[in-house]
Amino acid sequence: MDANSKYYEGCGQEGPIRCIFLCEFHPTAGPKITCQVPENYISKDIFDTVSHYIIPKIQLQRCTLTVTLLGSKILGFPVRIDNKKYARNAFYFNLCFVCDAWARTVHLEPLVKKLTEYLLSMELETEWLSKQSTSGDAKQLSTLMRQVMQDINSRRMCTLTVGTTTTHLTVVRVNTDPTPVKDHQVPVFLYSRHSFVADQWDLTTNQILPYIDGFNHVSKIASLTDVEISLVRACVQNLVYYGVVTLVPIFQYCAVYSATPKLRQLTRCAGLQRQCVEFCARSPRQQPKVNDLFRMYAGMTYGSTVRDLCRRLKPQDLAINERKLVLFGVLEGLIRRVYKYPITVNNEDSSSVHSEHSQSMVRTYNGLVCLDELCCQGGLSTVQLEEQLERDSNVVFIVK
């Protein structure tokens, strides 16, 4: 047992590949490991206990199998080739990755599959695998596996060349699908734009990239770049998936924010303070004080808008850029946006009596769409919309 308590089962962290082995079903000896890198990581005993998950019955061929046993996790993709030329008329093999039991391995599954298919095609073409296994000299194979292990562990990508064929392997982080991007949301880079390799991305993404500055919302980006808005949404969603950008609420002076329990970290964590001061400064020459920044954040609560706060504390005198202050707070989770949701209360008794103004455009608000989104849809300013809604006595606001 490792004393390292950081790594426990279910910690959700990725771990290195500990071992790669290729096993096959030997016509006489049954399941056996043909080649293993590093040698003897999986002992004969362990292999025998788990072999029927590694060389499984026919129904489980071509399934991604992960078995967690005896402190390690074995990933495999068993394959069978039916051909008369093999003894027993079939060649079974499985290339397995071994990781620690605590490690997350979902991201390796496509890798195992692709590598197996690469080996499979080489076997079909040149009997690359079966030749090595019958001759007992698996040097080529072990070189290949060693390269995969080293490259994937260190660089997360790997290019394999055997003879004239080449294949590329890369680890792609597996994330859940990001929620659909809405027009009023603002994409913001999570790390410096300079470290962003633009030529890896498609043309549309490259077109919208310069306009992602943390303040332009999606529909504004669309109009600025003259790109169809659904394409912008799709691009942004893609960027969100890869963790390049994240979405924050649009900055408005009438917006309300609330401090979170995380805010107190600003009084403790020197690193956070430094970042905050640098980020929120109006100009690089004059840096604001942490206290003033904290005071600004602390003033954010239900019922007090950014405008009120600015009137009260005068951030321009304190060398604070309030837009950046809010952006930083949201990104670091020091504050969160408090949205206002209009919702129509259907009072049967008093319905449609008061609404002489909105006869034509009686609209029910279902409480799922916040004011920002409505403004964005209708092309109205928040003040206009609020005025309009205030007149409708059936609409109440839920602030959350």
Next chain:
Amino acid sequence: MFVVMEVNPLNIFFVKSDSKGDRLLFRYPYTTENKNENTEKQCGRHNPYAINSTEDLLQNPQSQTSNICKGQLSGFTDEMLSTLFAVKAELCNRKFELKVNDVRFVGHPTLLPYRTNKDDTAAMILINIVFALQASASHSIVKCYYDLSKRLGKALRHEEKRCSYLTEEMKIMLAAHDEVSALDSENNSGENDDEEENSRHSVSSTTYGTESESDCAPKSAFHLILQRSSLARSMKAVFEELSSTGIVQVRINKWVLLSFCLPHKAHQIHNKGLIIEPETIDKCLQKLRPYHGILLMVDPNELLASIPLDGSPALLRLIKHYSPLKSLQTLAIEADLTLTQAFQLTGHLVYWAKATVIYPLCEGNVYVVAPGANIHINSPIVHDFAKEFPGLCLLQMLGEFSLPAPLWYVRRGAGGANLARCVAWLLRRRLLLQLHTYVQLNSPAWHCPRNPGTDLALTLTRGSHCVAWLLRRRLLLQLHTYVQLNSPAWHCPRNPDGNEYFCEKHDIYNQSCSVSFSSLNQMQLNVPEPVEARDNVNMFPDSDEDYPTENNLNQTDFSHTKPIVIESDHTKYDHFNEIDSANHSFDEGIDVVDGPVKTNGLNGNHDNKEKKKNQGNSVDSGISSNINGTSSIANGLNGTMEHINSVSEKSEDKLKALTTSITDLSLKENDTALNTSSDDDKFDLDISPRQKRASAIVNSDKKNGVSLNLKLQSEMSFQQPTVWNVPANCEAAETETETGINGGTGPGPGAEAETEAEALLLTFTAEERAALAAVPASKNPDDLLLLAQLHKKGYFRGEQHLEEIMFMENVSRSQLMQLLDKFKDVLITFETEDPAVAMLYPY
């Protein structure tokens, strides 16, 4: 929606493996998929425009990527599964986890001896109860299912040992399988040939059109088993209860009760989409404080009825005394439990989705709509609310909570009489979230760790010999304070200071609550410092007292029935009769029942000093006693602690003025106890520092109460949040010693306060003091003193909300608000949720 689904099990399997081979004895649900669908599935999704070229060798056939079809498991035959689940003996009695495509199987293979029919020799059989889950299910869900499998295995092992239950049930199952396969082979002879291979593999699970043909066609073996075997029915019940409520209550063989809760699922009964993992509950429990309360999600009577007969009586008591208005501490006292027990029971209730943690309901609470509240015009909650509270509209109600206003204010607008019920209802559904006000001292030097040395050097300004002496002492004390608590967490980046801080406290609480005090932690804190103090102080001629160090070493178990007598240590202090106010502060909160019993003479019973020390059970009791060289006078009466509750008339006047208006329900009784502190049969929870000081100065009219019992005593000590009480109190004592007045009249209150405040001011840094001096309110020594004391106790670090300060320090809300208002230039307040409570909210 997806997240909600992955909690449910896909299937439950029961596999045995013995000398006769392995067999899938039972599975539920057992209706297999339509074959057409199956084949379609295996081909994967087709692009209608793609050319289907079969000749391309390199384009490998599409491999199967999903084994879930319409929420059911597909693509596995029973034989295949039984070979997979019948593990080798080496893998028995440990976790079995296998993931195939997007299905995860988890189980606990159990090896158990059983009797075969022929001879009575015991053979080993392996059983494995396996759950199939979606692979995306989180690890903590998988862990819970593993636990359930393990428990089922254990229950079966027990029943097999007791009455061969497993053997009997397996016999039934095997017979049913044989019966069906015999029937099947007859039928099969007339059937289609190309289906033969398939049906050979999955004969038992094929139902041949479950609904339409079920009357005429041979039934599935599993169907028969379900009718005949009670074990199969139990497994079905397990599966169905898991899918519906997440709470399993199954009696295996009408004997072994299996209670299991899948919290991820159970919490969704009350709040759809709310996933609470056991780990979250653990974390919440760590942060639980005595002032938190619980809010039951179900009717208390129903809950009482649902608790099995052998349920813990402590739990029953707790539920009987339950009220959302009570803090856990009050509950614990009323239910006669220790606070730790109350915490544990709370954790238990939260785990089983029977309760949630709240701050007790009271009129001063500020609620807003929770950010995760899932409210829309058609949500069923709206109708539920209308049903529960006729005439009220949920949406309008929530609209009332748009601005952070205390509940008494909201009451004017809406709700009226049953607002409390209404709020409780909304809290149960996690629609409301309470905001607390936190206070942070606006320190100019946040990012540089404080340097106590330089700080103090600046303050050594007074020329007078005696004051210098005092300052020196203070200096020492302050250093200790830094070393003990301030330093560990002040400037550790990346580490949310709060957590560590709380954890540490929690530990101390636990120590003080558990009866033994031999913990190293405390010893370390206690022992070395007094020695240092004594050395220093002894240099001064007017310090004629000795400083006992032994006291601290005697951190013995205080559950002795007789007072510990260590004569040699104490006889020399006979001429001291001051009350150790530091200790005093840890003694309050004793449930005093007997009222004033007797007054201690000047030469009190020093035998009991040891008792007193232990009672203090916190770090500073040791420090203060050593530095002061004074000990409290305490009488141990048959193992009960004596509580000194002396209050001077003078200070009380002052205090009354400050604690007149009481808004907070939860503190009402404490406050009344304070104001009328002469009658002792109220809960005297926590005396304000001011009063403590006063009691130290003038202790002519002491009234002693006898505490109710030891248990209460130990848990009362819980409420003391910090160990920074010392300097204030011992300062008073020191001044007293210095002036040579033993228990007589102290110096005038003004002067006293001044020196004391000065001492307390040392806890501020120089910059902070400069800022403080600019505030007009700092001219008032009382205000300044209170501020300094609260600061010293660490309340102005944004960690504790106002309610906590009120609870711990027994100051009223208005008093606190006034103070905050007076010092608003140096204090920053912010409103946010209590992390311990917010943890159980979905977002």
